[in-house]
Amino acid sequence: MIIHGIDITLPKGPAGILCSGGADSSLLLYILAKYSKHPLHVFTLANYEKKFANTVHSTQVVNYVINRTHRFNIKHYIYYAKTQTEKELSIYPLSFLKNTIESLYIGDTSYPPDDINKSFAILGVDKIQDSFDRSYGNIRKTQIGPFVYPFTNYTKKTIADFYEKEQIQDLFGLTRSCESKDSIDNHCGICWWCNERRWAFGKL
Numbered sequence: 001m002i003i004h005g006i007d008i009t010l011p012k013g014p015a016g017i018l019c020s021g022g023a024d025s026s027l028l029l030y031i032l033a034k035y036s037k038h039p040l041h042v043f044t045l046a047n048y049e050k051k052f053a054n055t056v057h058s059t060q061v062v063n064y065v066i067n068r069t070h071r072f073n074i075k076h077y078i079y080y081a082k083t084q085t086e087k088e089l090s091i092y093p094l095s096f097l098k099n100t101i102e103s104l105y106i107g108d109t110s111y112p113p114d115d116i117n118k119s120f121a122i123l124g125v126d127k128i129q130d131s132f133d134r135s136y137g138n139i140r141k142t143q144i145g146p147f148v149y150p151f152t153n154y155t156k157k158t159i160a161d162f163y164e165k166e167q168i169q170d171l172f173g174l175t176r177s178c179e180s181k182d183s184i185d186n187h188c189g190i191c192w193w194c195n196e197r198r199w200a201f202g203k204l
Contacts, residue, residue: 001035003031003035003162004161004162004165004166005158005161005162006150006151006154006158006162007142007150008031008035008150009142009143009148009150010032010035010036011032011036011038011102011103011105011148012038012102012103013038013101013102013103014038014039014040014041014100014101014102015032015036015038015039015040015041015101015102015103015104015105015148016040016041016042016043016093016096016097016100016101016103016104016105017029017032017040017041017042017043017104017105017106017107018043018044018045018093018104018105018106018107019042019043019044019058019061019062019076019107020044020045020054020057020058021044021053021054021055021056021057021058021059021060021061021174021175021176022057022107022175022176022177023156023159023160023163023172023175023177023197023200023201024107024108024109024151024156024159024177025106025107026058026061026065026107026171026172026174026175027107027159027162027163027168027171028105028107028150028151029042029061029062029065030065030068030069030166030168030171031150032105033065033066033068033069033071033074034068034069034071037071038073039073039074039075040071040073040074040075041074041075041077041093041096041100041101042058042062042074042075042076042077043077043079043092043093043096044058044059044076044077044078044079045078045079045080045081045088045092046078046079046080046081047081047083048080048081048082048083049082049083050179052080053176054176055078057174057175057176058076058078059076059078060174061171061174061175062074062076064170064171064174065171068168068171077092079092097146101146102146103143103146103147103148104146104147104148105148105149105150106147106148106149107150107151108134108149108151108152109134109151109152109154109155109156109158109159110134110135110136110138110151110152110153110154110155111134111135111136111155111196112136112155112156112157112196112199113136113137113155114136116199117136119195120192120195120196120199121192134152136155139153140152140153155200156196156197156199156200156201157199157200159200160200160201160202163201172201177193177194177196177197178191178193178194178197178204179191179192179193180194186204187204189204
């Protein structure tokens with residue numbers, strides 16, 4: 001199904017979604033709630049190093065999505081870890097794949113073009129984001145087994161355009177994409193992720 005220029009494979013049964021409360025995963029949750037009628041299981045990892053800020057934003061996002069779409073077959077699970085690693089992100093949701101959900105949706109986007117990517121690192125305090133799995137211009141599979149990555153070949157600019165076309169800027173206002181461990185209530189404005197968000201949306 002193509003929605004506002006994004007090709008999205010909707011779930012054929014109960015699905016899970018990782019939702020950090022960031023702009024990408026929050027939009028993905030909204031799309032699944034609006035365009036799919038199957039039960040959704042939302043997973044948020046409470047990160048102790050970031051003082052659990054993501055739990056506040058993800059909960060607000062889930063509440064917004066339920067109110068906006070009038071979908072009530074959504075369950076939100078918050079689980080806790082000292083730090084956010086790939087293992088910690090997946091260990092709890094993977095247990096649901098055995099008997100509760102048929103697929104797990106992840107809202108990862110492509111990084112911006114290389115020159116833009118490098119400029120974020122120079123402006124901020126972080127190094128360039130150089131994971132091959134999200135590098136700009138590499139065409140990636142949107143589904144690997146039960147794992148679905150609808151946004152993997154789109155940058156955050158496309159995500160920002162979707163928010164505008166869907167007229168859900170108030171949802172964007174509830175999200176937080178900052179990776180700073182020091183600024184938990186607002187965006188720090190200098191980390192790589194804040195720079196990417198400002199580039200795409202024109203604001204934090």
